[in-house]
Amino acid sequence: MISQQPIISQQAMASHPGPETPPDGAVEKIAIGEPLRLGAIARGESVTTFVHPELAKEEHVLRILTFSLWYGPKQALFDVSLDIPRGKVTALIGPSGCGKSTLLRCVNRLNDLLDTIRIRGDMALNGESIYAPAVDVIELRKRMGMVFQKPNPFPMSIFENVIYPLRIDGIRDRAALNEACEKALRSAALWDEVKDRLHESGLALSGGQQQRLCIARAIAGEPEVLLLDEPCSALDPIATGKIEDLIHELAGEYSVLIVTHNMHQASRTSHYTAFMYLGNVIEFGPTPKLFTDPSVRETNDYITGRFG
Ligand SMILES: Nc1ncnc2c1ncn2[C@@H]1O[C@H](COP(=O)(O)OP(=O)(O)OP(=O)(O)O)[C@@H](O)[C@H]1O
Numbered sequence: 001m002i003s004q005q006p007i008i009s010q011q012a013m014a015s016h017p018g019p020e021t022p023p024d025g026a027v028e029k030i031a032i033g034e035p036l037r038l039g040a041i042a043r044g045e046s047v048t049t050f051v052h053p054e055l056a057k058e059e060h061v062l063r064i065l066t067f068s069l070w071y072g073p074k075q076a077l078f079d080v081s082l083d084i085p086r087g088k089v090t091a092l093i094g095p096s097g098c099g100k101s102t103l104l105r106c107v108n109r110l111n112d113l114l115d116t117i118r119i120r121g122d123m124a125l126n127g128e129s130i131y132a133p134a135v136d137v138i139e140l141r142k143r144m145g146m147v148f149q150k151p152n153p154f155p156m157s158i159f160e161n162v163i164y165p166l167r168i169d170g171i172r173d174r175a176a177l178n179e180a181c182e183k184a185l186r187s188a189a190l191w192d193e194v195k196d197r198l199h200e201s202g203l204a205l206s207g208g209q210q211q212r213l214c215i216a217r218a219i220a221g222e223p224e225v226l227l228l229d230e231p232c233s234a235l236d237p238i239a240t241g242k243i244e245d246l247i248h249e250l251a252g253e254y255s256v257l258i259v260t261h262n263m264h265q266a267s268r269t270s271h272y273t274a275f276m277y278l279g280n281v282i283e284f285g286p287t288p289k290l291f292t293d294p295s296v297r298e299t300n301d302y303i304t305g306r307f308g
């Protein structure tokens, strides 16, 4: 069972000051442009995220509210606050082990499945708490689509893979299922390749096709947010290019949060990027700005390959 430290109330969330304001208890405060003390972060001190002003113009689909997580005694996330814009692609970058996948898994509460985990803080999807005690986790997960590093089609036909979220919802109307299948496969740029073999096994597709099938399955239920954890890491450059184009095209209709440690991928696919380091979000801003003119020295050091 997950043990949850005090979770902030709906009321507290409504009046949450947002990531620009340091959360109570933040130990380290960073003046803009001043070097972060990486040693202090390494000692487990929280830092205040530098959020670029462009983010203030965006509507938010997902809010991460002073969220911390411990695996047993080891803290992996430190007072993370991030407002994820609606209809945009947001990339999470940072060195291996900095907590990108942990944060993503917390959004749909996949970490609940581990009994050594303790969390503090909350998240909100379209204004509704994700961690409030009354939340139905199965219903919550239906509101999100998730795609993992390795494609994981179910051992069933392409058609059944895609419409799986609708089956779970009990939809049986054949015309509605056919329509949803075609729409999702078109959105995932896979329709032309599979339209004549919808009843063949999803496992018979190539790796890149399987990953687009998983994206089709993830969007068939029209999720409020799409979570992608390094979706191209098992793919060759051509398949990667197709998925990157697809992710970029999904913006607008979908809000996408993508984990990558490939900075080229982040710059090709995303509108905004958050740089994480040792469980803290260091800087969050428009992708072109973060990669060409970051405001925090450690972001610059990371993107120019000085560490990580
Ligand atoms: N199930 C787990 N039990 C204990 N510790 C874990 C577990 N999963 C992750 N961690 C630890 O939490 C920290 C963050 O890991 P996480 O997998 O989120 O990093 P990441 O940024 O996704 O890294 P990568 O780029 O290598 O995928 C690491 O120190 C990792 O060892």
Ligand SMILES: [Mg+2]
Residues within 6 Å of the ligand: 100, 101, 102, 259
């Ligand atoms: Mg990871």
